[in-house]
Amino acid sequence: MTTNGTHPPPPATDAAHGDVFLELNDEGKAALADFAWVGEQYHRGAWAAHAGEYIAVVRRQVVGVGGDPAGLRERAARECGVPPGRVVVSYIDSPNDL
Amino acid sequence: MSRVRLRTLVERRVGYRWPSDRSGVPLTIPAYRLRTQLVALSPDADPYDAPPTDLEQFRRIDAIFDTGAPLTVLGHGRWRPFASDIRWLEQVPTPSGQPRRLTILGGSWTYRLAQVRLGVTDEQNRWLSAVWTPVLCLDPNPTTDNLALLGLRTPLLDRRRVRHAGTTPDDLPVWWLEDDAVG
Amino acid sequence: MAKVRVEVRNHPLARCVGSESPTPFGLPFFRPSDAARVIARLPWYRLLVKVVVLPADADPLTRPVEIPETHSPPAILDTGAPLTCFPATLWRQFAAEIRWLDQPPREDGEPWRMTILGGSWTYRLGRVRLGATDINGRWLDAATTVAMFLDEPPAGASRPPRHAILGLRTPLLDRRRVRHAGTTPDDLPVWWLEDDIP
Numbered sequence: 001m002t003t004n005g006t007h008p009p010p011p012a013t014d015a016a017h018g019d020v021f022l023e024l025n026d027e028g029k030a031a032l033a034d035f036a037w038v039g040e041q042y043h044r045g046a047w048a049a050h051a052g053e054y055i056a057v058v059r060r061q062v063v064g065v066g067g068d069p070a071g072l073r074e075r076a077a078r079e080c081g082v083p084p085g086r087v088v089v090s091y092i093d094s095p096n097d098l
Numbered sequence: 099m100s101r102v103r104l105r106t107l108v109e110r111r112v113g114y115r116w117p118s119d120r121s122g123v124p125l126t127i128p129a130y131r132l133r134t135q136l137v138a139l140s141p142d143a144d145p146y147d148a149p150p151t152d153l154e155q156f157r158r159i160d161a162i163f164d165t166g167a168p169l170t171v172l173g174h175g176r177w178r179p180f181a182s183d184i185r186w187l188e189q190v191p192t193p194s195g196q197p198r199r200l201t202i203l204g205g206s207w208t209y210r211l212a213q214v215r216l217g218v219t220d221e222q223n224r225w226l227s228a229v230w231t232p233v234l235c236l237d238p239n240p241t242t243d244n245l246a247l248l249g250l251r252t253p254l255l256d257r258r259r260v261r262h263a264g265t266t267p268d269d270l271p272v273w274w275l276e277d278d279a280v281g
Numbered sequence: 282m283a284k285v286r287v288e289v290r291n292h293p294l295a296r297c298v299g300s301e302s303p304t305p306f307g308l309p310f311f312r313p314s315d316a317a318r319v320i321a322r323l324p325w326y327r328l329l330v331k332v333v334v335l336p337a338d339a340d341p342l343t344r345p346v347e348i349p350e351t352h353s354p355p356a357i358l359d360t361g362a363p364l365t366c367f368p369a370t371l372w373r374q375f376a377a378e379i380r381w382l383d384q385p386p387r388e389d390g391e392p393w394r395m396t397i398l399g400g401s402w403t404y405r406l407g408r409v410r411l412g413a414t415d416i417n418g419r420w421l422d423a424a425t426t427v428a429m430f431l432d433e434p435p436a437g438a439s440r441p442p443r444h445a446i447l448g449l450r451t452p453l454l455d456r457r458r459v460r461h462a463g464t465t466p467d468d469l470p471v472w473w474l475e476d477d478i479p
């Protein structure tokens with residue numbers, strides 16, 4: 001993992017609320033954006049067909065679906081030419097998980 | 099601001115050792131449970147006033163405060179004594195025709211969906227006003243008859259917060275359930 | 282005041298015959314007074330915190346500039362779980378950051394197990410440094426948390442949970458509060474995990 005060292009600069013904050021924000025690099029921002037997109041689509045029911053499986057997402061595109069998250073991540077990373085840590089792999093809850 | 103103190107109980111201690119430790123003496127991590135006292139009121143009781151101290155004991159329900167439980171759950175032994183005060187909801191049949199089940203405690207249990215008028219109190223008789231709360235009332239089963247969980251989806255948590263406020267001199271965590279004064 | 286937005290995720294329940302709901306979320310029921318028998322739905326959701334596993338030897342105040350998805354699983358915020366827990370599918374991706382602890386053997390010689398949901402699984406105890414973030418990149422400083430790391434179950438055994446569980450005993454909750462702050466225009470509840478500033 002890349003970090004900003006052992007002596008971090010003062011955190012970026014939202015002056016109105018005092019929130020502390022990470023100073024992410026472009027890859028970090030892109031991964032969080034994909035993670036957010038997966039959540040948005042989830043609430044629209046977009047992943048209902050994949051309930052009980054994992055989906056892999058890169059740049060707002062589903063690049064793989066399967067039951068083995070580690071294998072899915074490796075394949076998606078290879079095919080998309082990104083590091084494995086850049087691939088958002090999300091489990092889609094199934095009604096049968098109750 | 100209305101609030102109640104949650105009780106912290108050490109359920110068990112999990113023993114461990116550092117791999118490099120040759121002393122043979124295990125350390126322990128206390129595994130806590132957060133507990134709260136629910137009060138099941140009848141439909142005609144005043145929801146705003148703290149319940150009288152002589153309230154029937156079966157209406158006081160010692161429950162685990164459980165944000166991991168989507169809904170409040172009461173075992174049969176807990177809800178049966180005030181069953182006449184419960185509003186039962188008719189469930190939509192499942193496609194398979196099988197009854198709906200809740201999967202917890204290493205098993206899967208049938209239930210009836212209902213609403214119960216629940217308030218929250220504590221040992222100092224603080225009080226959070228009673229509201230109709232959706233509850234999964236479990237069917238009779240020895241494993242679950244005494245179960246009581248205050249789950250996430252209840253108006254009792256609306257605009258409220260659960261707050262860790264440090265520790266007691268005995269090193270027990272102090273937790274409060276209280277109105278959200280921040281807004 | 283540091284805080285992170287807690288993701289609220291509806292759980293899909295069985296789609297019902299006759300339901301015309303565009304999304305299959307919520308426990309379906311009929312209102313007692315509704316002669317038309319329109320299906321009502323009781324929302325059923327979970328709170329998810331995007332925890333971030335930092336290197337074990339990182340300075341406590343280190344803030345990452347990149348968060349590998351392998352190291353930042355969403356975890357169910359579960360005050361009913363005494364300890365934090367990670368299924369094998371998740372912790373294997375950050376295994377290098379776990380400091381393993383030994384457990385004294387049980388008197389009956391059986392392995393230690395944890396029972397949650399519909400099953401019981403063996404586990405190893407370990408320590409990991411956890412921070413928390415959200416979709417906007419907010420940050421709660423990391424703290425070392427003891428957790429249960431579930432073993433991969435043998436073939437044919439019941440499936441372990443898919444999500445990590447952020448349990449009650451984690452320093453990530455110390456002097457913090459979990460706050461319900463109303464609802465979104467879509468009627469989803471808004472929850473925060475934040476520092477407790479009086």
